[in-house]
Amino acid sequence: MPIRETIARTLDELGAFSDPLERLEFLIDQARAMPPLPDTDKTEANRVEGCMAQLWLTARFADGRCRFHSDSDSLVVKSIAGLLCSIYDDATPQEVLEFPPDFLAEAGVTSHLSANRRNALTQVWKKIRAFAEAHR
């Protein structure tokens, strides 16, 4: 699916919740359905720093597209990181760089998150962006 459509669908889904807690619960349910990272991928190199919980992100590049997968021992963190991964997974590096996740804040999706959780989101985005830049 082109990234524009992924973003539009994500915003539609999340915009359906007027209660931030219900929206978070929806994201957590999605996170719980995501397959966990294998332990062999939970390495220091894949660690996302700046988050109080343990958070890992793997990035792979195949057939001109980026593949992102994340995991955390905190379901809230996993749900936030997973949201970003689901948006940018299967996108081209160009698409990743063209659509930074500012639209999430603009849509109010991240407004209920604590500063620490927003920081986790920023750190995940930095890793995703760096990976896309390296494969542009």
Next chain:
Amino acid sequence: MTSVLPFDAEAFRARFPILGQPVRDGKPLVYLDSAATTQKPVEVLDNQRDYYTTMNANVHRGIHRLAELATEHYENARVKVARFIGAPDPRSIVFTRGTTEAINLVAQSWGRAHLTPGDTVVLTAMEHHSNIVPWQLVAATTGAKLAYIPFTPEGELDLAAFERLMQGPVKLVALTHMSNVLGTINPVESIIAAAHRAGAVVLVDGAQSVPFMPIDVAAMDCDFLAFSGHKMMAPTGIGVLYAKPALLEAMPPFLGGGEMISKVTLESSTWAEIPHKFEAGTPNIAGTIGLGAAIDVYEAMDRDGARRHEEALTAYAIERLMEVDGLILRGRAARRGGAVSFSIAGVHPHDIAHFVDQDGIAVRAGHMCAQPLIRQLGETALTRASLYFYNTRADIDALVASLLRVKRFFDRAP
């Protein structure tokens, strides 16, 4: 002597304006993070306003009336602190930014002057980072070694292991009086006596204990006691190092600058008398006077009654928390204070804190600045509810109800 009314938690709570403040869409604030910092009563808030509206000036050097007033109140706070902890001589009270700076002062001043290669500093495995890292720093520069008293699964110090450690060349024992994670109150009196018999000096980290229980440094016979004002109703940025005057006299300055000198030439300087030798620069005057105001609140209250209230509330909290299926209490020491840490199977501590925060409940989650302790428990983080005299059963009931909701949410099938 004025009579003191029996402690009444509701009446005491009413003196803390912030506790009446709604949070999260009008939900009442349930503040269970007092081991991190306590809230401030009207007496301290008014004091801070009064200070800045009636006497703000720099201390010690001024000739004018305001400087005189500020100096009088600043030094009077020192007298109050000395009386509060049973120190016979106010010169034994050094004002610092907090417990951390007080311990760093001892490590950098006493430690560098006394520790040599091969000496041992004995700590415990339940210390806050502020009583580990300063000693690691000084050990790296002096060649001293660090050794740790382990703790049992109940969260009590292994005193037999301590006795064995004291067979070695121990120069200093530094330990927490009350664990900020486990709540354990350590038997500091017997540890101090044993350390003294072995010729070691003892530093007690009183950050959690001084706010909670009466302390008498003369009876306890500790050489150093460090604590923070902000955990006992005073403003942030003010703390205390108590030290036996003879030790302070012999210690070199920690920081150099104004206020701490007697005479300065271009070549060298001589130092002011204690405690001023250790208070370089303009001190936290408002904070110090605020600490004095907080001590006034302690001295005007039924402290035994307040402590009994907190002990009963801690027991109630533990009993009610056990209603949450899968909750594991961390720390079951026989003598304990109101820091209650726990984990819940299948729910990350940060997620617990996040969800109870949605209900207006403030708890702490993480390593609580005690990573070695948390690691020994086999965890990466814990959730902690910590109590103070203004908490009531209603706060505990709100926490348990919220935890039960969290548990239901995480337990349901995705």
